Amino acid sequence: MSRQSTKTDNKSIANKIFIRKEAIKDLKEVKVLDLFAGRNVLWSNIHTDKYFGIDIEEHKGQNLNADTREVFDTLDLSAFNVIDCDSYGIAFDLYKKLLTRKDLKKGTIILYTAITNEFTKIQNVAKKEFNFRHFYEKAPSLFNARAIEFFYEFLALNGIDEVFYYAIRDHFDKHYGYFIVK
Numbered sequence: 001m002s003r004q005s006t007k008t009d010n011k012s013i014a015n016k017i018f019i020r021k022e023a024i025k026d027l028k029e030v031k032v033l034d035l036f037a038g039r040n041v042l043w044s045n046i047h048t049d050k051y052f053g054i055d056i057e058e059h060k061g062q063n064l065n066a067d068t069r070e071v072f073d074t075l076d077l078s079a080f081n082v083i084d085c086d087s088y089g090i091a092f093d094l095y096k097k098l099l100t101r102k103d104l105k106k107g108t109i110i111l112y113t114a115i116t117n118e119f120t121k122i123q124n125v126a127k128k129e130f131n132f133r134h135f136y137e138k139a140p141s142l143f144n145a146r147a148i149e150f151f152y153e154f155l156a157l158n159g160i161d162e163v164f165y166y167a168i169r170d171h172f173d174k175h176y177g178y179f180i181v182k
């Protein structure tokens with residue numbers, strides 16, 4: 001028997017839509033920047049006043065077809081009050097960039113998907129933040145299994161002390177959540 005791994009775009013659609021509706025329920029206007037927009041499944045089920053999606057895959061949805069990491073620095077974050085980061089894995093690099101950008105407005109809601117297991121590699125930006133690059137190479141699975149703990153610690157180190165989320169555990173640890181920029 002072989003172990004299989006798939007990247008399914010919206011395995012937990014209902015959960016993801018639920019957390020998004022929760023996150024925006026008190027907003028008067030909903031202006032969404034969707035950094036991993038896919039087929040726009042999540043936001044096409046929710047009323048928005050403005051929506052801008054980006055996806056690396058061509059013809060996948062109504063999106064700018066680009067690598068988010070290539071265009072990120074050119075985006076005007078002040079034009080949005082909701083930023084959706086429904087990535088595969090945990091995009092430590094983008095959270096770092098987001099939380100240090102001057103044009104990110106206070107009150108902006110950042111939605112995250114954090115999915116990991118012992119085989120999911122942690123990005124270098126996180127290894128650097130926690131200074132464990134050397135130890136990581138010796139026993140990656142030990143660190144990978146704790147990636148979500150590192151993620152919350154990483155947010156705290158970057159000024160976010162409160163998150164709202166719920167968690168599911170199957171072959172992966174999956175957290176769907178959001179936080180508000182202070």
Ligand SMILES: C[S@@+](CC[C@H](N)C(=O)[O-])C[C@H]1O[C@@H](n2cnc3c(N)ncnc32)[C@H](O)[C@@H]1O
Pocket residue numbers: 008009010035036037038039040041042043054055056057060066067068069086087088
């Ligand atoms: C979990 S899916 C997002 C699904 C989306 N929320 C929806 O409603 O359909 C992740 C998406 O990220 C896209 N993706 C992966 N790497 C990317 C990158 N570097 N830049 C932009 N999009 C990327 C994939 O093509 C995929 O559509």
